Amino acid sequence: MPTTAEDDRPATGSRLLSWVERPGPGVVRFAAAGDDWDEWPYPRLAAAVRRVAGGLRAAGVRRDDRVVLVEPTGPGFVAGYFGTMLAGAVPTPVAPPALGQDLAGYLEHVRHIVATAAPRLVVTGGTLAEPLRPVAGDAGVVRTADLLDGADEPAAGRRAGLALLQFTSGSTGRPRAVRVPFAALEHNVAAIGRWLRQGPADPTASWLPLHHDMGLIGCLLTPVAHQGDLWLLTPQQFVRDPLRYLRCFGQRGARLTAMPTFGLRHVVDRVRPEQLAGLDFAAWRAVIVGAERVSPAALADFWRLLAPHGLDRRALLPAYGLAEATLAVTGGALDEPWRTARVDPARIPLGGAPGGGPAAAPLVGCGAPLDGVSVRIVDDAGRPLPDGRVGEIEVGGRCVAAGYLGDPAGTSARFTAGALRTGDSGFLHDGQLYVLGRLGDSLKLRGRTLFAEDVEAALEAAGLPRHRHTVLLGHADRPVAMVLLENAEPDWERRAGAVVGRLTEGAELIALRVPVGTILRTTSGKPRRRVMWQRFRDVNGGSHRAR
Structure with missing residues (x-):
């Protein structure tokens, strides 16, 4: 991306990095063993950022070079990310391998990312340096610890044309590299701060992976830009002990x-x-809920669990966003309860109004557009539709990224004339955005559109655990609705068949009992439906007749 006059200034001229020169009194804490925390006051963290920046420049990194960062949640990731920006290079975060993940498959994933990003360096920690060398291509591989061993010297370069090369989660195919300029990232961080009325006195806690847009921008860059206190856990720590995460709010x-x-x-x-005794959640201002369709039952159950200890129902803020719009697009208003609209999944015509009636189920609204963000609903030709009509969600404003790196195939989101056609379907009502699902994960049946998310919601309502099933919709030689049931109990196939058969009348139903681990998910929990559908087609030679 060519550098503009606006970018021709020191990296520390951005609010994203100004804290490095003027660190405040806050503390970033990383969850350690037991109930301990590794504390990094902002001055200590700023010194680590400067050391990494100096080390990168000494290693030959120059302005606008890309640096792939493979680090778990910890001071190494934070210093590596901000140090890359300070050096005038472009950080490209990549998830480290998950516990138990096949290393060979993981390295092929990294090989794809490296081939796309063409980085100058791959920066990593622990024992990953040697396994990564064969897949790093022409890039060098350096350990984060070696960069941190350098001198604490100012090494600010002119800022890069991009603030971030963000790889998507891969829910609709192979991860794609989104080019996020400084202006888009700065705008989105500021909009999130205004939305949440966020300042230095508002601590944040998070367990989200830092390589993912919600964890990186929402729960690292935004709090650090405000120099607020921050508690960071890994996803594995949260899964193992969610009460430790809750204590960040109820005690800390x-x-x-x-x-x-x-x-x-x-x-x-x-x-x-009973485990919540003594915890006080009255000051918990915001729980942003996004990344997948927001379940009204999950919102209500979470609130009911914590409400006796002070959690305000209005603290739950459904939201919508995507990496191609930097992160946040819409969000529920502070001090207002979340809203729902009733929608019949069997009566959703594109271009028309979603049907109600006795079969309708609640759909959670994702709030209004953030400051400086515009949202329209458009038809197939890109023409705007009136409120209450179903179409594709289009996003505009300074938060829209600068497109993809390269020309990835099979993308559902498209950048057109300064706007983003998201590939998601929804409608606007009373100022709120209601998201129905991915257009690529839907079927047109007898003049209506059926979304995989609606079928999954119906299965959950029928008693099938949400994390043990997923729905794939597609076309072979006719419309097909496939249900994958992980470690299924004896009657699940019958119950799933009844639900899915009712909703997908006119499509062929395939119910498959599969082992645990078959359902592929992104780091944010979204099923990778298109990838699984294509694998099914590949294995069965395009036929839908396999059982």
Whole structure:
């Protein structure tokens, strides 16, 4: 991306990095073993950022070079990310391998990212340096610890044309590299801060992975830009002990966080009411809920669990966003309860109004557009539709990214004339955005559109655990609705068949009992439906007749 006159200034001229020169009194804490926390006051963290920046420049990194960062949540990631920006290079975060993940498959994933990003360096920690060398291509591989061993010297370069090369989660195919300029990232961070009325006195706690847009921008860059206190856990620590995360709010004073619906469900499933004794959530201002369709039952169950200890129902803020719009697009208003509209999944015509009636189920509204963001609903030709009509969600404003790196195939989101056609379907009503699902994960049946998310919601309402099933919709030689049932109980196939058969009349139903781990998910919990559908087609030679 060519550098503009606006970018021709020191990296520390951005609010995203100004804290490095003027660190405040706040503290960033990383969850350690047991109940301990590794504390990094902002001055200490700023010194680490400067050392990494100096080390990168000494290693030959120059302005606008890309640096792939493979680090778990910890001071190494934070210093590596901000140090890359300070050096005038472009950070490209990549998730480290998950516990138990096949290393060979993971390295192929990294090989794809490296081939796309063409970085100058791959920066990593622990024992990953040697395994990564064969897939790093022409890029060098350096350990974060070696960069941190350098001198604490100012090494600010002129800022890069991009603030971030963000790889998507891969829910609709292979991860794609989104080019996020400084202006878009600065604008989105400021808009999130205004939305949440966020300042230095508003601590944040998060367990989200830092390589993902919600965890990175919402729960790291935004709090650090405000120099607020911050508690960071890894996803594995949250899964193992969600009560430790809750204590950040009930004991330590955190007020802000974000998570997908999965996180709400996990807290409700794992935390017993008696374990909350002595915790006070009255100051918990915001729980942003996004990344997948927001479940009204999950919102209500989470609130009911914590309400006896002071959590205000209005603190739950459904939201909508995507990496191609930097992060946040819409969000529920502070001090207002979340809203729902009733929609019949069997009566959703594109271009028309979603049907109600006795079969309708509640759909959670994702709030109004943030400051400086515009949202329209458009038809197939890109023409705007009136409120209440179903179409594709289009996003505009300074938060829209600068497109993809390269020309990735099979993308559902498209950048057109300064706007983003998201590939998601929804409608506007009373100023709120209601998101129905991915257009690529839907079927047109007899003049209506059926979304995989609606079928999954119906299965959950029928008693099938949400994390043990997913729905794939597609076309072979006719419309097909496939249900994958992980470690299914004896009657699940019958119950799933009844639900899915009712909703997908006119499509062929395939119900598959599969082992645990078959359902592929992104780091935010979204099913990778298109990838699984294509694998099914590949295995069965395009036929829909396999059982």
